[in-house]
Structures are given as C-alpha cells and as structure tokens.
Amino acid sequence: MIESTPQDISIAFAPHVRKALSTQRIMLDVVLGLVPALVVAGLFFRLYGLLLIGVCVAACVATESVCNLIRKRPSSVWDFSAVVTGVILALSLPPALPLWTAVIGAVFAIAVGKMVFGGLGANIFNPAMIGRAFLTASFGILMTTWTVPATIDAARPAVAPTNDIQDIRTQATPLAWSKVAIKDSNGARIYNERHPLLRGLFGEEAGSLGETSAVALLLGGLYLVMRKIITLHIPLAVLLSAFVFAAIAYLVDPDKYVPPFYHVTSGALLLGAFFIATDPVTAPLTVRGQWLFGILIGGFTMLVRLVGEYPEGFMYAVLLANGVRPLIDRLFQPVPMGGVPNV
Structure with missing residues (x-):
C-alpha cells in the first residue's frame, strides 16, 4: 500500500463541485415547481382536471416503458422525465378534454417526440409540445373547447355555453x-x-x-x-x-x-x-x-x-x-x- 502525507495532497482551484444534479432530482424539482399550478387546477377544475393530469402521466410512463422493452433498453421510468412530460402536457390541455384524447397525445409525445430520437437527451423538440401539436392538428374542436372555472361538476366539467x-x-x-x-x-x-x-x-x-x-x-x-x-x-x-x-x-x-x-x-x-x-x-x-x-x-x-x-x-x-x-x-x-x- 502506498502511503501519503498531507504534503502530497493538493486542492484544486475554485469553484468546487459540492453536489451533483442528477436527472431524477431535476425532474422531481420541476414537478415540485408545478405543484402551485396543480393545486389551482384542482381548485378551479376539480376532480376531472386532476384525473386528466393522472391519465397523462400514466400514459407517458407506460409508453416509455413499452418503448424501452421494444428496444431492449433498461427502464428509464425512474428518472421521472416521463412524469414531467405528462404533467406539462396535461397542464397545457383544455380541462374538458376527453381522457382518451389525452392518452393519444401522451403516447405521441413520448413515442414520437422523445423515444424515436433515442430517448431523454437526444430529442430535438419538447415532447409535451409535440404531443399537444399533434392533438391540435387532429382534434381541433376538442382542443378549443374551454370550461368555466369553479363551476364544474365533480364527475365531468361543464362546458362554457356557446353558440360555436x-x-x-x-x-x-x-x-x-x-x-x-x-x-x-x-x-x-x-x-x-x-x-x-x-x-x-x-x-x-x-x-x-x-x-x-x-x-x-x-x-x-x-x-x-x-x-x-x-x-x-x-x-x-x-x-x-x-x-x-x-x-x-x-x-x-x-x-x-x-x-x-x-x-x-x-x-x-x-x-x-x-x-x-x-x-x-x-x-x-x-x-x-x-x-x-x-x-x-x-x-x-x-x-x-x-x-x-x-x-x-x-x-x-x-x-x-x-x-x-x-x-x-x-x-x-x-x-x-x-x-x-x-x-
């Protein structure tokens, strides 16, 4: 064993790295940063709004898992990037959007907006916005139907009365x-x-x-x-x-x-x-x-x-x-x- 003395140890110049920023920690902090918006969404759009968020997150996580299985890659679910994509996608959607439409957008966001490019770090475009753009192009009427805040039934939002x-x-x-x-x-x-x-x-x-x-x-x-x-x-x-x-x-x-x-x-x-x-x-x-x-x-x-x-x-x-x-x-x-x- 090679012994060393204090004189053999040198300290590099500042700045020093004190702690690493892991992908998981970054994604969790982003989710925490979105908590105020999630609370407001639940307050004004009630149960259906929260259900829409949960469905988007679940669909994004499931799609990423399936894509990793198909490509025979290790699971990347625990880096929580799919969770962030699901939350952001959901928060960008109309509160009255049918759940099946949100699932389609989430699947497209992960499969086409992220995994086609090779996964996290290789995608060119923001996956959540890719998913939303696809929904806007495919379901224009549903993506432009808005609900009235704080006047929503717990089971299904009431759409603002309108002639068109x-x-x-x-x-x-x-x-x-x-x-x-x-x-x-x-x-x-x-x-x-x-x-x-x-x-x-x-x-x-x-x-x-x-x-x-x-x-x-x-x-x-x-x-x-x-x-x-x-x-x-x-x-x-x-x-x-x-x-x-x-x-x-x-x-x-x-x-x-x-x-x-x-x-x-x-x-x-x-x-x-x-x-x-x-x-x-x-x-x-x-x-x-x-x-x-x-x-x-x-x-x-x-x-x-x-x-x-x-x-x-x-x-x-x-x-x-x-x-x-x-x-x-x-x-x-x-x-x-x-x-x-x-x-």
Whole structure:
C-alpha cells in the first residue's frame, strides 16, 4: 500500500463541485415547481382536471416503458422525465378534454417526440409540445373547447355555453377576447371590462388546465430558480420580448390592442417561459444563445397573437425555436483561448 502525507495532497482551484444534479432530482424539482399550478387546477377544475393530469402521466410512463422493452433498453421510468412530460402536457390541455384524447397525445409525445430520437437527451423538440401539436392538428374542436372555472361538476366539467365550439368564436379565453378586441375599435375597453387583471393573476379565467393562474406559475418558476434548476435568461427573454412587442402594439393603437400586462399574464407564456422553454435538452447551451432563443419564442408568440387568426402561438413558437436551436448553439459556440471561431 502506498502511503501519503498531507504534503502530497493538493486542492484544486475554485469553484468546487459540492453536489451533483442528477436527472431524477431535476425532474422531481420541476414537478415540485408545478405543484402551485396543480393545486389551482384542482381548485378551479376539480376532480376531472386532476384525473386528466393522472391519465397523462400514466400514459407517458407506460409508453416509455413499452418503448424501452421494444428496444431492449433498461427502464428509464425512474428518472421521472416521463412524469414531467405528462404533467406539462396535461397542464397545457383544455380541462374538458376527453381522457382518451389525452392518452393519444401522451403516447405521441413520448413515442414520437422523445423515444424515436433515442430517448431523454437526444430529442430535438419538447415532447409535451409535440404531443399537444399533434392533438391540435387532429382534434381541433376538442382542443378549443374551454370550461368555466369553479363551476364544474365533480364527475365531468361543464362546458362554457356557446353558440360555436371553436375557440376563436366562443371567446371563452382571455386571448380569444383579445382577438375580438383587435377587430373592434372599442375592443380593448370591452376586454378590460370582461377580464380584470386580478382575475387572470389568480386563475379565475377559462383556459388550459395549468395556465390560468399567473401567481401560481410565478411561484413555481421562482422555486426552480432558487433551486438552481433553471436560470432566468430564457424566462426573462421570453417575457420581456413578448412585453415589448405587446407594448409597441398598444402604443400604436390603445383602443385596438390590450395592454401588455394582459398578454404576459394570459395564455401559455408563464407556463412556457419557466417550464417548457427552459427544458435543458431542447434549449441552447450558452447564455447568449439562451437570450436569442427566448426572444425568438416571445416574438413569434406575439406575432401569432397580434397578427394571426389563432389566439395563442406559444406552442408553435417553442417548436420553431427548438428546430433552430442547433444553429443557435453553433452561432454562439464558445471559442477556446487561441482558437478560431467555428463558422
């Protein structure tokens, strides 16, 4: 045995790694960060909302297990990434969505959005958004049917009374009302009367299961920041760019466009900025790249909201940004000392 003395032991320069961030711990922290949104979902959308979340999680976990068996790979269920995908997918869905539809979306999210690429760490696009995009393309009416918060039967949600089930025409969500405002010279005033800012902050609005309460999502996002699971670069880039675009539109025509705070606190922006865009697998690696990535998401989201016919554009924005993420990483690739930029 080789003996060593204290003089033979050297300590490396700081910073020192004190504890490792395992995939399991990261995923569990993300789930904990979503707990406030889950509580609000249960409060306003009752038993069926919680059942929808459970079904999505179970379908995602089961699909990943089956895919691993088919590929003869070790089980990856206990890294809890499938659980996170299921929860985020469920929170992005309409509260009245039939359970069988949610199962289809969950299976597609894991099988096509994740396992086809090789599993966790190899996927190009956010799996939850892949699942939601597939459901939106396949079941457009079901994906644009919204329920009224706090007026839901314990067995099955009551759908908001409407003459047409299409989201843009039902005007059930705040963003759909903002579309009406754009087409009405007095629309912004009508929107402000129908959708007070405080109502949107605490979740008393129609919308997807987990996007209605800005306060709950901010609490969860700050938890992730405090736990150092995410940094603020992407969330700030998403929210600030969306705010700037909305503010420009509002300054151009305040009677036509709603104030920017409404855009930031409505729809999928907060859920997406903290829990979807920050996915470490599909987000850029460098700080500059993350800022550009977030600006692309916030800008394209507002482009759809202000110009497009569909009231919400975050899902398309994040998938578009995921697609150009390799280019962003290449553009902002760190150059070693004495090296030549790889253009």
